[in-house]
Amino acid sequence: MIARGTLALLMTAAIAVPLAGCGDKAQTAGQSSVKKSDAKAWQGAPNDPYVADGWKAGDKDSWEAQMKTRAQQGQNEYNRSAAVAADAKPQ
């Protein structure tokens, strides 16, 4: 009885194994992609000597504040000229 069961199992395996080669891999984009994951910008660059001062690597809020400050101070000259004008005012 056991021998018949084993034989049936072996027969099934012998048929199924070659048939497995006829299968097809999924080719849908996104499911089989092997692209690597990227670290978040706010995590900082550990061995980079050019990291700017004024923020803490790994702290998302600190990084966002740094981006905001840098954009406003570096690119909005109306802010900068207002600050310069305030400094230049006679006391």
Next chain:
Amino acid sequence: MARMKFLCDAERCIECNGCVTACKAEHDVPWGVNRRRVVTLSDGVPGERSISVACMHCSDAPCMAVCPVDCFYRTDEGVVLHDKDVCIGCGYCSYACPFGAPQFPTNGTFGLRGKMDKCTFCAGGPEVNGSAAEFEKYGRNRLAEGKLPACAEMCSTKALLGGDGDIVSDIFRTRVLQRGKGSEVWGWGTAYGKPTGAKS
């Protein structure tokens, strides 16, 4: 934080190509590849305008949609990046992109088309932040250094703005409210004469 965006103020751009040079120098971009370029409309005639163009990091990026190997991804800040180890250099993205952002370096003796290269918003790529491998493939990762893109930070007239979309649009709005628009802009009359039909 909103999405990272570029905005080029055509009233201010003087076609100096400082942004192009800054980008090439910062990322050691290979010969023949321009991640950013300056486009001039109506060159040499009154009303001439220049704008600096690169990858616009689209919210619904057509390059991402057409890539057959799915090498593109979008960061939390809305920056569209790609994995050069997955890219096969087929060029579909360059056909799909309305800005001509994807660039292909020519490699080897027979000028074989290399893997796609484009503006990264100075955010590097899928390698360790600030590593030599990241620099070699994608250039500097200035965002991870707490800086904004080199092109925008180097722009002498601040025509090119880069950063959080809300802040960039706020800066531009303030600017337009201060200086006016069209012929109201300071210096317009000197350059082009008074606009026809203007009242005194």
